[in-house]
Amino acid sequence: MRKRILAAILIAIAASLTMAASAFADEEVLVDEEIAIEMSSRFFDAVLPDKEIEVGEVVELFNADGEAVGFVAHAFEDGKQQGYVVFDKTEELGVAEFGLGEDAKSPYQLTKQNKVTSRSFSEDVFYRTGYSEYVTIDAASGLGRDVAGNSTSQKVANVATPADKRENDRSPKPEGWNDLFMSLVNVYRDYSITAVNAVSGATAYAESTVEAQTGKYACAVSAALTVCTYYVKTGGLSSLASDYNELWSLMNATVDKVENGITYGSTKKGAAGPAVKTFCAKRGKTIGYNFYLNDSWNLYKNAIDSGNMAITRGNCNDSGHAMAVVGYLQLTDKTDYSIKLNTLMVYDGWYTEQRVLNYGSPYYENKASIIFS
Missing domain, CATH: 3.90.70 (Cathepsin B; Chain A)
Incomplete structure (x- = not known):
């Protein structure tokens, strides 16, 4: 009898833990620039373990519908770039792509002709339009470039203006990003190669x-x-x-x-x-x-x-x-x-x-x- 009771208790505990893990996996957290830097730092700790990495120049990422889906972050050591990572909440583990080494230029840098802006809330809007396709569009002019360096426009790229940059919303939200919610487990995940x-x-x-x-x-x-x-x-x-x-x-x-x-x-x-x-x-x-x-x-x-x-x-x-x-x-x-x-x-x-x-x-x-x- 005691064995049956103990087994039932263990099954109940296991079931509750499974439900808790499932609920935890579904929970989302609001990501700002500070959290994005912490998130990227954990990633680079795994893929560049021998480097003293500082994460900088994080830029919010939007999908073609103008919805915030992630960000790109750049890794530096002693002022020299060592890589980048693109996080996208629609991907497995939230990671879309990354690059390692001093020659690794992020999709954002390529759309900006290798120039990274100093402020993540600039007028530039960084979009992901496909598997390895991105464009950066200037919100004011509607003009921009793709990763191949080709000139494009908001109309040609068929991307929507994010809500906080539309004409009827005059607030540039300098205090933070457009609403970006990402999976809690992905935000605080630790990686291993x-x-x-x-x-x-x-x-x-x-x-x-x-x-x-x-x-x-x-x-x-x-x-x-x-x-x-x-x-x-x-x-x-x-x-x-x-x-x-x-x-x-x-x-x-x-x-x-x-x-x-x-x-x-x-x-x-x-x-x-x-x-x-x-x-x-x-x-x-x-x-x-x-x-x-x-x-x-x-x-x-x-x-x-x-x-x-x-x-x-x-x-x-x-x-x-x-x-x-x-x-x-x-x-x-x-x-x-x-x-x-x-x-x-x-x-x-x-x-x-x-x-x-x-x-x-x-x-x-x-x-x-x-x-x-």
Whole structure:
């Protein structure tokens, strides 16, 4: 009898703890600049454990509807930038992406041409419009830039003005941010790196460089060229035009549009596999590949661990986007290792900085992969 009573008590305690944890997970907290800095500091303690990091220049992040969803924070050591992180409450563990190292420029910096504002409540409005797509719009003029450095506008980007910057609300709210509520567990989470690896030696070219040298651009062709530079020796910038045109032809790229003298193209899923194989074979290197319509994070992990590269392709805002994969990193919750954040280290084709993107993002759908061997 006592054993049955004890068992019943333990079951009741376990059930109450489960309900409490569930309720706690659903609770949200109002995030201001101070909390954002504390939140980012815990993140950088995990990913940059050997650095004495100070977090600065935190900028609030909005979705296309003008709703506050997160922020970007920049990490510094002795005045030199060491990385960035973008938090978005719609993502797993609240992390959208991050970058590490002195060359890691945040999406916000790229939209500002690498210039970070000193005040987070400036007239600039920082939006996330897709998986790895962001724009910064000046609230007064409605003009801005995207991460590729292209000029855009509020109308073209199709983003709404946040409530506190609309004409009928004259208060700029200098005392804090627009209402940003984030999961309590994500705000106070401590992280641990449980798996990380990357290959080195690949070369990426910015979209602007490709366009200037070739008069063309297609993200899948750029991803394929980055992979080729890892496996074979190319002529660098001097042969960029001929290499790009060769892959464009091998991938049977079709013209989507011609704008400002630049031809923009697209390719079929999987086209990069045989194209890279042929390109490398002509230069004396035999490689293989496999194409997966139903990919998984472990496919990329296994490829990198074997010393190879991959290409990931998925739908972002109803259009396909391909990126070269050079590594992976897995973060877990320090108190519960079953809670994981799987990321991919990629060159996205728009610029040369490496980004670490959340693989499980709701912004990135219908994923397919090409795994090289």
